[in-house]
Amino acid sequence: MLAKIASCATLGLDGALVEVEVDISPGLPSLTIVGLPDAAVNESKERVRAAVKNSGLRWPTSRITVNLAPADLRKEGPAYDLPIAVGVLIASEQAWPDGTEGAAFVGELSLDGALRHTTGILPMVAFLKEEGVRRVFVPAADAPEAALVQGIEVYPVAHLGELALHLQGVKPLAPYVPGRAPSMEEPAPYPHDFCHVKGQEHVKRALEVAAAGNHNVLMTGPPGAGKTLLARAVPSILPSMTVEEALEVTKIYSVAGLLPADEPLIRHRPFRAPHHTISYAGLVGGGHWPRPGEISLAHRGVLFLDELPEFSQKVLEVLRQPLESRQVVVARAAMSLTFPADFMLIAAMNPCPCGYFGDPVRECTCSMTMVSRYQKRISGPLLDRIDIHVDVPRVEYEKLSDDRLGEPSAAIRARVEAARRRQRERFAGTSLSCNADMGPAEIREFCPLDGEGKALLRAAMQQLHMSARAYHRVLKLARTIADLAGADRIETVHLAEAIQYRPRQVG
Ligand SMILES: Nc1ncnc2c1ncn2[C@@H]1O[C@H](COP(=O)(O)OP(=O)(O)OP(=O)(O)O)[C@@H](O)[C@H]1O
Numbered sequence: 001m002l003a004k005i006a007s008c009a010t011l012g013l014d015g016a017l018v019e020v021e022v023d024i025s026p027g028l029p030s031l032t033i034v035g036l037p038d039a040a041v042n043e044s045k046e047r048v049r050a051a052v053k054n055s056g057l058r059w060p061t062s063r064i065t066v067n068l069a070p071a072d073l074r075k076e077g078p079a080y081d082l083p084i085a086v087g088v089l090i091a092s093e094q095a096w097p098d099g100t101e102g103a104a105f106v107g108e109l110s111l112d113g114a115l116r117h118t119t120g121i122l123p124m125v126a127f128l129k130e131e132g133v134r135r136v137f138v139p140a141a142d143a144p145e146a147a148l149v150q151g152i153e154v155y156p157v158a159h160l161g162e163l164a165l166h167l168q169g170v171k172p173l174a175p176y177v178p179g180r181a182p183s184m185e186e187p188a189p190y191p192h193d194f195c196h197v198k199g200q201e202h203v204k205r206a207l208e209v210a211a212a213g214n215h216n217v218l219m220t221g222p223p224g225a226g227k228t229l230l231a232r233a234v235p236s237i238l239p240s241m242t243v244e245e246a247l248e249v250t251k252i253y254s255v256a257g258l259l260p261a262d263e264p265l266i267r268h269r270p271f272r273a274p275h276h277t278i279s280y281a282g283l284v285g286g287g288h289w290p291r292p293g294e295i296s297l298a299h300r301g302v303l304f305l306d307e308l309p310e311f312s313q314k315v316l317e318v319l320r321q322p323l324e325s326r327q328v329v330v331a332r333a334a335m336s337l338t339f340p341a342d343f344m345l346i347a348a349m350n351p352c353p354c355g356y357f358g359d360p361v362r363e364c365t366c367s368m369t370m371v372s373r374y375q376k377r378i379s380g381p382l383l384d385r386i387d388i389h390v391d392v393p394r395v396e397y398e399k400l401s402d403d404r405l406g407e408p409s410a411a412i413r414a415r416v417e418a419a420r421r422r423q424r425e426r427f428a429g430t431s432l433s434c435n436a437d438m439g440p441a442e443i444r445e446f447c448p449l450d451g452e453g454k455a456l457l458r459a460a461m462q463q464l465h466m467s468a469r470a471y472h473r474v475l476k477l478a479r480t481i482a483d484l485a486g487a488d489r490i491e492t493v494h495l496a497e498a499i500q501y502r503p504r505q506v507g
Pocket residue numbers: 196197198199200221222223224225226227228229230348349350395400
């Protein structure tokens with residue numbers, strides 16, 4: 001007999017319908033899987049066989065053929081265990097097909113028949129719902145994640161035996177009832193707060209501007225000045241995510257297999273700080289089953305590259321494209337996948353190998369050539385994409401020993417949110433969300449300068465050897481500074497502050 005079961009594949013963050021056909025015909029006992037299965041799918045055979053037997057069900061002693069359709073789509077991972085097992089049960093008349101109409105099945109089996117946590121549940125369920133599937137059977141552990149999608153019934157399955165009883169109509173499973181709809185209210189407080197960073201007021205200001213317009217930042221300073229400390233506190237001043245943004249981020253973590261077990265929805269903006277030994281694939285994504293890399297895991301949040309010159313040049317250069325297009329294309333042999341990568345880049349570095357170039361107290365032991373070689377490790381095009389360059393000097397004893405707390409992150413975040421509101425109003429009805437996203441047309445429309453401003457920018461362009469990109473970036477930054485000040489037009493003070501964040505040539 002032939003059984004047809006609906007299931008789902010993930011392609012990046014998108015889904016694709018997969019139909020699992022199981023045919024049982026007389027012949028020597030065997031199990032063959034066709035339809036471009038990868039190694040993990042082929043190993044399904046052993047898992048499904050053991051799981052069926054260990055669930056007190058019968059393994060048919062005939063010739064079993066499993067076809068995963070469409071045949072030209074590569075099938076990866078263990079998520080097809082459950083639909084294959086259900087297909088075998090129906091084809092061998094140990095369960096009835098009525099329960100599978102309008103339903104899809106996803107999940108990995110363990111040998112005893114229990115269902116294991118499976119990655120990518122959220123994007124798959126979201127896709128299945130779009131396709132008109134009404135019910136989805138997922139591993140019980142993943143039901144809260146699946147239930148983030150509204151408008152589709154989620155059946156948590158703990159064990160294959162339980163599902164068999166459901167499909168036989170003996171003991172129906174109950175659909176999962178989520179505690180409450182996904183909400184962004186009261187996420188736990190963020191552990192790093194700006195109030196614990198002493199001094200460095202101008203750096204905090206620069207980070208506030210960056211957060212307000214989603215601009216990239218490079219902090220340069222001697223060891224122990226607080227660069228890492230400041231960067232880690234940035235998510236505490238970013239506006240909270242909307243439910244849509246949180247779902248986007250959760251999908252990425254679901255595909256990467258990084259969702260925390262107790263928290264189906266990611267509610268804090270991500271903060272990713274990959275080590276400088278990270279590989280190309282680790283940063284941009286890739287691997288045998290394409291996984292999102294660090295830049296996608298930082299989507300809607302912060303990508304922090306500490307000790308920037310220590311990263312390999314090849315790794316840094318790949319950032320250039322996603323920094324502009326806000327997504328990354330991961331090329332594979334047969335196809336290429338796109339992952340979102342809209343992150344705020346925060347980078348930190350010492351000014352020279354010893355770390356003390358320009359320090360008023362401790363003498364730098366590097367030669368001028370060493371300093372310039374160190375700084376040249378970061379290419380011009382990458383530096384050009386960073387809107388805000390800020391020096392982080394050492395903190396003096398008086399400031400450090402001051403017991404008073406600085407301004408709390410919540411107060412800074414309130415200003416950032418007000419500036420973001422202005423931007424949302426400005427870009428209402430367009431695909432843009434903040435100033436950093438503006439293209440030349442929007443810059444022309446929203447960033448006009450008066451005569452004084454034009455003269456200032458002309459002088460700055462000549463003195464700082466600014467590129468056309470840098471010119472546009474200064475204008476976008478000035479727009480953000482004006483938004484923080486609640487001003488409708490860019491005034492000269494706003495422009496002057498923006499220009500001051502451009503890099504200065506060294507040696
Ligand atoms: N401005 C500051 N306010 C309070 N504590 C600070 C400040 N700056 C540094 N510290 C203290 O010094 C420690 C080291 O700071 P941090 O790691 O941020 O330095 P860094 O600038 O990243 O140095 P490196 O260049 O060596 O990476 C912090 O954990 C904190 O205890």
